[in-house]
Amino acid sequence: MNTSATAANRQFATETLESAVIRFCGDSGDGMQLTGGEFTTTSAVYGNDVATFPDFPAEIRAPAGTLPGVSGFQVNFASTEIYTPGDKVDVLVAMNPAGLKTNIADLKGGGILIVNEDAFNNNNLKKAGYASNPLEDESLKEFRLFKIPISRLCEESLAETGMGAKAIGRAKNMYTLGIVYWLFDRSLEPTIKHLTDLFAKKKNQPELAELNIKALKAGYYMGETAEMFQSRYVVPKAKLAPGKYRQISGNEATALGLIAGARLANKTLTYAGYPITPASDILHFLSAYKNYHVKTLQMEDEIAAICAAIGASFTGDIAITASSGPGIALKGEGIGLAVMTELPVVIVNVQRGGPSTGLPTKTEQADLLQAVYGRNSECPCIVIAARSPGDCFDAAVEAIRLAIKYMTPVMLLTDGYIANGAEPWLLPQVGAMKPIEIKHATEFNGHSDDADGEGNNVYLPYLRNENLARPWAIPGTPKLEHRVGGLEKAENTGNVSYDPRNHQRMVDLRQAKVEKVAQDIPPTEIQGESSGDALIIGWGGTYGAIHAATERLLKRQQKVGTVHLRHINPLPPDLGDIIKRFKHIIVPELNKGQLIRIIRDHFLVDAVGINKVQGKPFLVSELVAEIEGIIAR
């Protein structure tokens, strides 16, 4: 089928938009995540820039039709570069009353509202807490409401397939997607291909592939023929950097980046983890990539996971563990052992809402101070953060590179928002990626005072190179047998030492080593002005919102500059100078103020925070308003 040809048959008003935000919502069982994902891929393949925000319930399957059971997926697609899934929604697709109820507040006045009329029965209305049917009273009059009996239409169009009612019922999301594809003049091809791959190839259920494709087309034709919509919308291609792209979520990018790091080092990757939302997918992805010399260990808990990683690191593998808030808290003691034994381990923290079990499926940025300070005693580790789904790849490679170069654990912070969110990712050039060099010690590196003769005759596991890193001799290497452990080490020899001055020296050295990482930090890029009224300092997954807000502020002639930190411990060496060039220092964070604590401490500057702890990302508009408020003070 050539959908674009078909679409051309009739004439519709066509409106061209710079960007549009669609949110699909419905019951967890309604397949909204798949629907949204398909729309995103199709738009990306078409050439739009896209940004997404999946939002699903904490329960596996909350009771059908209830408010906690609502699952949503928002996609922003545009002909310009965009950085966030959008503050407000242009088109809301609500598959049931509960979906409508929880999402309608985000629909723009005058926005398009497509509902599955069939789902608005008494039972569902009651479950959603509606006293009367909103489709029939005045409450939705500010929107362009399209009531479509999606369930019935879909059923009718699939009746002749002879498939069961359940399968047909489930296909209504594809029917709906067909409608939306028609509305935005999109090709059905990518989705048809994906449905074929998914059902026919992977799950070996070609009849399901056919059914869903049929539903998709039926929805599309409905748009075409039903004369329901007055106009169609076109969001033209964006001018994106040329190259090959793919959709990627943060967790997948993290997994790929970790493998890439190991491949660059030409090493086996040993990942030891324990499932926890929203970090589990890293384990899932990695365990599917075993042919990349990946071993995945699902351990009995998070403590075992960090400890197995330490064991694997001692043995010479690229050793990784990942978790989220509560699991990272459990790893504190283990990370201390890695700091003391000076072994490279990467700990990924996909941050989620807290404290305690908190809001497991929601995003937050509140583990920064834990990352920097959350261990007993003086226990510095390198802390870096990823800013977007695709950036997780680079950040993961960087984490491995630093861990090995400095022989020390690195904490990589991502968050639920970028981990689950996806964006088009410009595939990096393999040729441009620097190999990660590992030289395991194989020879003696010191001379023992007790011994006769000259030349090296002992292995000193705590001798240091110019980066203050110690050598890495691995088991199986003759003559370099040595022991490491959590007791304080004597300089050079690594023997247990209770000597006061040695302790001071080693505490200083471990600190100095982490501070040395400053030499690896490139000059800080500033978005916008390089001096002026306000410097905005961000980190992590708020990048998109802050970037977009900065663009808007710059357009409004505000004299603002923005830096977004990859490196948190240590901070970029030029940050102090940049700070001095601005009147206000503003630190937006999805916490009660954490990076700001460190900024204030280091630079003694009266930085002001913009803080939000609602399990949700910043809206661009709220950032713009807050920042303008601060500047106007």
Place this chain on the structure above:
Amino acid sequence: MNTSATAANRQFATETLESAVIRFCGDSGDGMQLTGGEFTTTSAVYGNDVATFPDFPAEIRAPAGTLPGVSGFQVNFASTEIYTPGDKVDVLVAMNPAGLKTNIADLKGGGILIVNEDAFNNNNLKKAGYASNPLEDESLKEFRLFKIPISRLCEESLAETGMGAKAIGRAKNMYTLGIVYWLFDRSLEPTIKHLTDLFAKKKNQPELAELNIKALKAGYYMGETAEMFQSRYVVPKAKLAPGKYRQISGNEATALGLIAGARLANKTLTYAGYPITPASDILHFLSAYKNYHVKTLQMEDEIAAICAAIGASFTGDIAITASSGPGIALKGEGIGLAVMTELPVVIVNVQRGGPSTGLPTKTEQADLLQAVYGRNSECPCIVIAARSPGDCFDAAVEAIRLAIKYMTPVMLLTDGYIANGAEPWLLPQVGAMKPIEIKHATEFNGHSDDADGEGNNVYLPYLRNENLARPWAIPGTPKLEHRVGGLEKAENTGNVSYDPRNHQRMVDLRQAKVEKVAQDIPPTEIQGESSGDALIIGWGGTYGAIHAATERLLKRQQKVGTVHLRHINPLPPDLGDIIKRFKHIIVPELNKGQLIRIIRDHFLVDAVGINKVQGKPFLVSELVAEIEGIIAR
């Protein structure tokens, strides 16, 4: 025997000293801790002010005669108020070459050095790494050396008892103590009484009591008769606050304070712990006090301990756990649960050298940032610190009081130095101690919208009082059945809530609650000037050294003031004002700078740290020098 009468028989030159510092050192098997403890008690009972510093090896029993096997005990006793065990030693008693080797550097030039000559045989000299016998070369010539064949003399004097060689050999510490008692003109009575209690009564070995008493007296007579010493020393009584005193170590005071808190609340105390140096003694003390309505649970690990404490707290007991660095790191997730469930739990952290296993028997103050920030997400808990052994009692009572008043966990920081160190403790007046009021909820406290009728008909476990504390209904109370847990709670009802605004509200409330504690903090006391050149801000176990240094600085006309913080989170509300009145802000800490991070962040003041991480307390002299250096900048 009337020793003072005996002592009067002959005439010796008598020198009166304001204070003296004695250090006993020898092999772990030589009984130096007991010896030092006896001298301390005797001096305290006599009326001196005393301060002590026990320093023992990490090994249970390192091989006899080796350097790591050396055990030391230092006591400073004075006719004035003193605050530290002293920087340098006036009298060093060394029972073997290894003891001499590791301690001689701290003996003042011209100081008295008493050695057990018999122990300086080839074998021991070699173990201590002496190429030649220091008693026979020139190396000790700057000291007043007394070589005494203690082993032989002791043996001879006990030969007729007919006791075994081993018992006699062990008694030489008492012989030595006798010599020192003679030298400082001390009564033997307290020690005789203690030996009788210990051996005859507790261990039912009266023959050992007799043996040791005999050795003690023999040593004393040796001093009297041997014409070895040219003069005796007198350290007169100090002018101490009148009242009843006892010697108390920090860990014992913590245990007593915890029991006192529970008694003031008229509640059973449930302590759940797991052994770890240097916190284990709290468990030992508490388990010996069961008749004070104390239950002690030695759990399988630290996580189990904090969790059992949470269970006990939910059930209405005064719930306590204690540990040190690595164990506290493990409790992070559990503390988060206590923060979320808003249950009162006191967590005692007896800080030790780190990171990781570190230096288990050495002191450090490096867990402050972990206490304040070391949990996932926004997870505030109250943090207070004790300043001296006796102060642990007050701090423990305060911890329980705050935990209950605000229904939230409290972290109490002590450290290895004050936990093992002892000081004379002026017994508090029971009548002056305020009861701790607990009103468990027994009635409905809210009205359900769903319900008919008026008046309260539901229990709202997350309703708040004027302190923002929630009510505390305990199992067994009819009608108030409710559930708590680690997922975010809806305001008032405490039901699970994923609502964004509720989350923000609850995060804010938990923070606000901890900040409310500021209302309980008394005006900050300043030692010395209330404005001037330098404000010294200290916390925890460095109190003694900082206090003494401040006294010395004031005597030297320096314009310094010193505050020593009990409350760390939140900080005293008047601290900002005080800081403004000084030119330099100096923060001495036994870490790489932790309180200072918070001070700089809060007050944007360029505070300067004095930092030492050597597993040892500050010397007064080094503080004085550093502070004067900073003032002179």
Place this chain on the structure above:
Amino acid sequence: MTQIELPKYTAKDFATDQEVRWCPGCGDYAILAAVRKVLPDLNHRKENYVFVSGIGCSSRFPYYMGTYGIHGIHGRAPAVATGVKAANPELDVWLVTGDGDGLSIGGNHLMHMLRRNVNIKVLLFNNRIYGLTKGQYSPTSLEGHRTKSTPMGSIDHPIHPISFALGVEATFVARCTDVNKGGLNILGDVLKAAANHRGSAFVEIYQDCNVFNHQAFFYATEKDTARETTVLLEHGKPLVFGANRDKGVRLNSTRLEVVSLDKVKEDDLLFHDETDPALAFLLSRMSHTQGMPEPVGVFHRIHKPCYEDMLTAQMNKAIEQRGEGNLEKLIHSGSTWTVGE
């Protein structure tokens, strides 16, 4: 405890106003219903119940019980529950956990709670999967199980919860299924037996995770197969099973074998003895995959003193021997001296 006059409860009294949020068809519903139904029969006060759990689908249980409850952190419920019981031995403490919560991250706490014999009733919902985190394998997942985290199949040898509990010397060990469509539904009876045991009571419940491990235990719950693949343990009675009760289990030295009652007399079968730990251990290794019926009912039940009773007894004894401690006594408990004015 004296059985003073109690309100007459019904299952409804043990419900809450919170919507139950398990997936439709989840085995947890049946267990919840059974627990709510059993409690009114136990003649304990409602306000004395405390339900403690960890994290997992199963661990949502306390929210649905109209009793006191703690939804703890992952794996730590046994420690939390021990604290509850230590503080107030009069309470009726129940612990709900999953195969991940109780045997993966929480295995150590469970082990120590069981060996200490804290008087707590443990319901371990074994669905051989991590439900809440959406389908990774668990310590009870069978070898080769393909899950999200084991796309090529699990390589761990699974743990047998009953063997584990016996190995750490639990005083009451039982097994049953969430539903039973093919035989006697013993869930209620086992719950009652656990409730009436004075000490730690460990109950493994085969539970269907409708979404991530559906039908894992259908052999033991469905009409066609249940009576062939399970055998009911009854103290002092022979092990007879089969739809027609025509098969039995016989002891041959220290190994078990299935025999036909055509050929072997009932008297020659193995007679169950709840007090014999080694026998219970032997029974715990029976697997339907090896042609043996899997026992349900009470494997092991013996009496030992309870932790919280001894804890309290020591406290009371100390009070008796040394007198009740008060503040004055406490502060003056060391050797003291006086400094005059």
Place this chain on the structure above:
Amino acid sequence: MTQIELPKYTAKDFATDQEVRWCPGCGDYAILAAVRKVLPDLNHRKENYVFVSGIGCSSRFPYYMGTYGIHGIHGRAPAVATGVKAANPELDVWLVTGDGDGLSIGGNHLMHMLRRNVNIKVLLFNNRIYGLTKGQYSPTSLEGHRTKSTPMGSIDHPIHPISFALGVEATFVARCTDVNKGGLNILGDVLKAAANHRGSAFVEIYQDCNVFNHQAFFYATEKDTARETTVLLEHGKPLVFGANRDKGVRLNSTRLEVVSLDKVKEDDLLFHDETDPALAFLLSRMSHTQGMPEPVGVFHRIHKPCYEDMLTAQMNKAIEQRGEGNLEKLIHSGSTWTVGE
């Protein structure tokens, strides 16, 4: 592994320059000596040994072995060791732990390592006390034991390490004593047997803590009593013991009893079968306090695939089936599209 030409090692090659710092008289010395003595006989390369431990007196062990070693954190050695073995299955990994380290804080990790059958040799030094922290009771301390933390006596029912290991289905389970002054010294033999077992090997060693729990196992090690209170397990042989080898152990249904060889023939005694887990479990409950000799030697030994072998096999199979992954392939592994210039 092919046995290529190896240097001839002696015990001394396995020593380090670090002073051994256990208390004089500690049982750990004997074990250290035995291990150093056994290794040269095993024909493995010295550089392939890794000794992993947790925290405790016993856990200082790696510092005294001239091999690679990790002195880990308290209780976590099994996890660290699993990481070592996963990364390089060729290494010979030994784990040294104590009754506190291995069974209190570390019980869960030990359990999971054992059930996964990671090919690691575990030496659990059981001294029934916390040595390093100076004398608190441990999970194996006997009931009523007065220690620093239990001045009125322990109220915990102790755990039996052998029962525990069998309950979690370890494939090799053995026991011996640190010294043996009254019979055969089997420590070396047991160590060798453990070394030669392909899979997790769990060895409980009764160890004397000279300072805090002296003589706890003298009944099993001293001349007068050892032969009366212990019985050596030998596969396929009857259980005979006694200074005069005049007593035996007989199976009576599922219970064990001591019989005199005057009255009972050897053939009627229990014959040891290392492959029978239930028998091993039965044997694990024998206690000299109940008049039964305590078995030493190998309780249980069966073959199961090792975790690290399967882990590696899956990786290799994936490479075989899907081709070796490289960077280019990795980055292009999803569905892609191209944006033109």
